Amino acid sequence: MKTIWEQGGTGIGLWCILRDPIVLEMAGKAGFDYITVDMQHGFTNWATVEGVVRMLRGTPVTTLVRVSANREEFITRALDLGADGVIVPLVETAEQAKRAADACRYPAKADGLLGGNRSFGPLYADLDGAQDSDETNAKVLCVVQIETATALDNLDDIVNTPGIDAIYVGPFDLALSVGLGGRTYRDSDVMRDHIQRVIDVGNAAGIVVGMHCDGPEMAAYWHDHGARMLTTGHDTTTVFSAYKNLEKEARSLIR
Incomplete structure (x- = not known):
């Protein structure tokens, strides 16, 4: 993902609610740039996330974990288990953003890198953080969610x-927080302006802006308006849609 962004490209992703490693392996091989394993609202928990992440590590996809809260022990655990990065929910202040960033990185002061609070934990054999902390720090992705009115302030x-x-904009929670629950950029100029401001401010600061989308049409809209990390859908709705389309086609042909 970082390479894509450094080259000026856009990452296309899938949001995974399910915890079945077989389903996720298929998703990981489908061509997405990243997959987010949701530990805040999804079925994956600490008993199952290791198997899910291990399965995804065997695919070309960048693996992100959306932790359930901005807590150091959650962030470091997800990274120790093999995630390439984390998405941290409900970040509302610079202090909270710093807490998330520090938890993602080992103490190191190489040129261009920042020290952090992450400690050396159980790592994969091919990821020796104790030997390569600078390299690991450079590779890890720290993504914070903007989804409240306070975060906008x-x-x-x-x-x-x-x-x-x-x-990373959570547009549906953001709508709730600003008193526009159920409204989207499609039917609310206020919501559209809020989201566009987030994109403009992020881009001006040299920060990639991501968007949680309800489908390719929404992803395309916000890509055209400056977002470069686009979640195009959920595994649950994707699987259901495939089943439903198969059933519909079968009934149209079998009379």
Whole structure:
């Protein structure tokens, strides 16, 4: 993902609610740039995330884990288990953004890298953090979610927090927080303006802006308006849609 962004490209992703490693392996081989394993609202928990991440590590996809809260032990655990990065929910201030960024990185002061609070834990054999902390720090992705009115108020400070690689808009929770629950950019100029401001401020600060989308049409819209990390859908709705389309086609042909 970082290479894509450094080259000016856009990452296309899938959001995974299910915890079945077989389903996720198929998703990982489908061609997406990243997959997010949701531990906040999804079925994956600490008993199952290791198997899910291990399965995804065997595919070409970048594996992100959306942790359930901005807690150091959650972030470091997800990374120790093999995630390439984390998405941290409900970040509302620069202090909270710094907490997330520090938890993602080992203490190191190489040129261009920041020290962090991450400690050396159980790592994969091919990821020796104790030997390659600078390299690991450079590779990890720290993405913080902008999904509240308070985050909008503190947006300039959040995007200028060292160690943040991207901000990620949760448009549906953001709508609830600003008193526009159920409204989207499609039917609310206010929501559209809020989201566009997040994108503009992030881009001006040199931070990639991500968007949680309900499908390719929404992803295309926000890509045209400056977002470069686009979740195009959920595994649950994708699987259901495939089943439903198969059933519909079968009934149309079998009379």
